[in-house]
Amino acid sequence: MPSRKKAMGKAKKAAKEEAAAATQAKAGTNNDHQSPTRPTLTSRGVDNVLRGIESMKPCITHGFRLELLPTMRICGVFIDAFTEAYRISLQMESNVITALNAASAVCNKPMFGPVWNDVAKMEYVMAYYVTKGVKYILDEGRDDMAHNFAVFANYFEQTIGVANKTQPEVIPAKLAELLNGDMNTLVKYFRQHIPCNCLDEKYKEVKSITKLGFCCYSECPIPNRTVERKKMLYCTQCRVANYCSRECQVAHWPDHKDGCLKYMEKKAKLPI
Ligand SMILES: [Zn+2]
Ligand SMILES: [Zn+2]
Ligand SMILES: [Zn+2]
Incomplete structure (x- = not known):
């Protein structure tokens, strides 16, 4: 007659196996309606996947x-x-x-x-x-x-x-x-x-x-018109024209005015 302890152990093992089978079945039904025979991914499968990814290097x-x-x-x-x-x-x-x-x-x-x-x-x-x-x-x-x-x-x-x-x-x-x-x-x-x-x-x-920006004014006195981006001034209307200084912004306004207005008109028509 098997001991009580052994019987308990067997029962536990059976329950575990049952739970594992249920999980597998669930995974099968949830993930793959079309081909239920697809093998479940074991830890060895994961290793193979990782090796596969490794072999894709270099990108x-x-x-x-x-x-x-x-x-x-x-x-x-x-x-x-x-x-x-x-x-x-x-x-x-x-x-x-x-x-x-x-x-x-x-x-x-x-x-x-x-x-x-x-x-x-x-x-x-x-x-x-x-x-x-x-x-x-x-x-x-x-x-x-x-x-x-x-x-x-x-x-x-x-x-x-x-x-x-x-x-x-x-x-x-x-x-x-x-x-x-x-x-x-x-x-x-x-x-x-x-x-x-x-x-x-x-x-x-x-x-x-340091991130650099580019002054929109073509006559900008700064070499290459590049300036630290976070110090730049943006046109308060369109927010896309940016300048190294107030002087460049003011000087560019006569040229920028029409483009700025057209940009704002087009922007107003966009679905938000
Ligand atoms: Zn790459
Ligand atoms: Zn400038
Ligand atoms: Zn503008």
Whole structure:
């Protein structure tokens, strides 16, 4: 006759097994209606998953989905045309905003309609520029090039914002900030736009660098028009034009007035 203690132990074991089976069954019904035969994830399975993640390093595309390229071919053609038109325009004009507008005008062809009018394709274009910028920082140490790619990425990010009615128009100050800005601003921008943690180390290196802004007044007396961002003055109406000083703000007002008013009118029409 089995002892009382043994019987208790057996009963406990049986109850435990039953509970475990119930949990498994529950997990099966909750998570997988379609294929109830799917094996339950054991601790060994988790180890395999972790090993799988480990083997994905080093991250190559930083979130850019290369596998979508066959269905996004037009984006590749668009990127090529846009980048080239920008480069040519920049050589002649030396103004980034003008060059971006010129590149947009060159790419304003019927064949690129499906890109401009499809937010998913615009996001794909943006992700490409983000990835290129990250690669220039991490693989090639070409921070100068990375600034350009941040400008491209942000230009399309803002274009998407306009299409989604979350902002009235493309704001040049943000683009100028990325183009002329410090490494803290640049790395932070890219880091916020990738799903991986590839820029975490780099960001630790640069995050104490003072963030710089770019004075909107073209005749600004400060070299490179760059100034500590937190000391900048913002236009009290639009909140997007920013200046190094009261003097620049006042001097820019005759030029800014019309644009500021139009911006505010467009902004008022946006759904909040
Ligand atoms: Zn990555
Ligand atoms: Zn200034
Ligand atoms: Zn304003």
